[in-house]
Amino acid sequence: MVIMTNGFVKxxxxxxxxxxLRSVAASWGDVIDDMGALCVIRLSGAMTNEVYxxxxxxxxxxxxxxxxxxxxxxxxxVFFNRDDEIRTFECVSKHGQGPRLLGRFPDGRVEExxxxxxxxxxxxxxxxxxxxxxxxMREFHTLDMPGPKNVFxxxxxxxxxxxxxxxxxxxxxxxxxxxxLGEEISMLQKELSHDHLDVGFCHNxxxxxxxxxxxxxRSITIIDYEYSSYNPIAYDLANHFCEMAANxxxxxxxxxxxxxxxxxxxRQRFVRIYLTSTGDVPTEEQVEKVVQDVEKYTLANHLFxxxxxxxxxxxxxxxxDYKEYARQRFHQYRLRKLALLDS
Numbered sequence: 001m002v003i004m005t006n007g008f009v010k011x012x013x014x015x016x017x018x019x020x021l022r023s024v025a026a027s028w029g030d031v032i033d034d035m036g037a038l039c040v041i042r043l044s045g046a047m048t049n050e051v052y053x054x055x056x057x058x059x060x061x062x063x064x065x066x067x068x069x070x071x072x073x074x075x076x077x078v079f080f081n082r083d084d085e086i087r088t089f090e091c092v093s094k095h096g097q098g099p100r101l102l103g104r105f106p107d108g109r110v111e112e113x114x115x116x117x118x119x120x121x122x123x124x125x126x127x128x129x130x131x132x133x134x135x136x137m138r139e140f141h142t143l144d145m146p147g148p149k150n151v152f153x154x155x156x157x158x159x160x161x162x163x164x165x166x167x168x169x170x171x172x173x174x175x176x177x178x179x180x181l182g183e184e185i186s187m188l189q190k191e192l193s194h195d196h197l198d199v200g201f202c203h204n205x206x207x208x209x210x211x212x213x214x215x216x217x218r219s220i221t222i223i224d225y226e227y228s229s230y231n232p233i234a235y236d237l238a239n240h241f242c243e244m245a246a247n248x249x250x251x252x253x254x255x256x257x258x259x260x261x262x263x264x265x266x267r268q269r270f271v272r273i274y275l276t277s278t279g280d281v282p283t284e285e286q287v288e289k290v291v292q293d294v295e296k297y298t299l300a301n302h303l304f305x306x307x308x309x310x311x312x313x314x315x316x317x318x319x320x321d322y323k324e325y326a327r328q329r330f331h332q333y334r335l336r337k338l339a340l341l342d343s
Contacts, residue, residue: 021054024067025056025065028065038056039055039056041054043068044249048079048316049070049108050070051071053067054067066113067102068110068113070108070110072108076315078311086101088228092225097222098221115214116212116219121246121247121249124208124244125262130269131270133211133240136211137240138274138275139277140201140202140222153232153304157303158185160307160311161185163311165178165179192297192300197232198233199230200230201228201229202231202232202236203236204228205239207243207246208248210222210223235301238296238301241267245260253320254322256332267295275287296343302330302332303329307326309325
């Protein structure tokens, strides 16, 4: 058995996970007698959980079964309610929008392995792939999910800010101006909350690693719903644009390159495809209004992920410079704030 991990003890899987894997295998008519027959491969790029691909051969050896195992990151329960996230996962799956949940164990879960490739940072700038993502986002935003359909963004940021204040040293509290961030959140909420904004079920973390594409059918699958909630769709589009500045598979995965942020023409094209994907024919004025709203919601994104980075530096053991990531998000917020709010 090959294991590349910080989460698993080398050469040994948790007993609860073994039980789930045997159960999943049995449901497919397989028998896993020897755990040594498993091949365990760590998948890189995740910053909240640890993710693994686990393979085993069928009896006749003609087929290799594959599942995805997600080990929950330490301390990440401060960001979201795990039970709520599981319910979201199951509901999205029932809508045919993502992988099936195959089993759960105390420290994680087993998911259906999607036979598609995870996108790369460069893929987000590919016009053909970007158009497919835009259409899939519109489809995702119209999912009818259970529970209240209220905007969750502002309350979540305030909850996270309280958590950050409780964790941070006085030095970090001063550096990141945590004592005044509450005022910034309230100001943004007042400036960005408008009746004309469409609210939908948003992914809220649409980086390239959470998007998969079947090379044959060119179909897009959005995965990983830990941060999903109802929000203005402008916030989700802004999140996706901001993620174009990131490459989590580089030698410096925490460094953001805003020269790769999409230019106005790219943003207009994306929004136009997003709006027309359901058969609507928006006017240029409608497209431009959404583009403007999206650009302003980048500010909320910078605050959101800046606070996330501060907390993650204290609670998450994944090898990632969360604090430097937070510095860059707050710097970008300050850099763009006046221009965007005055526009």
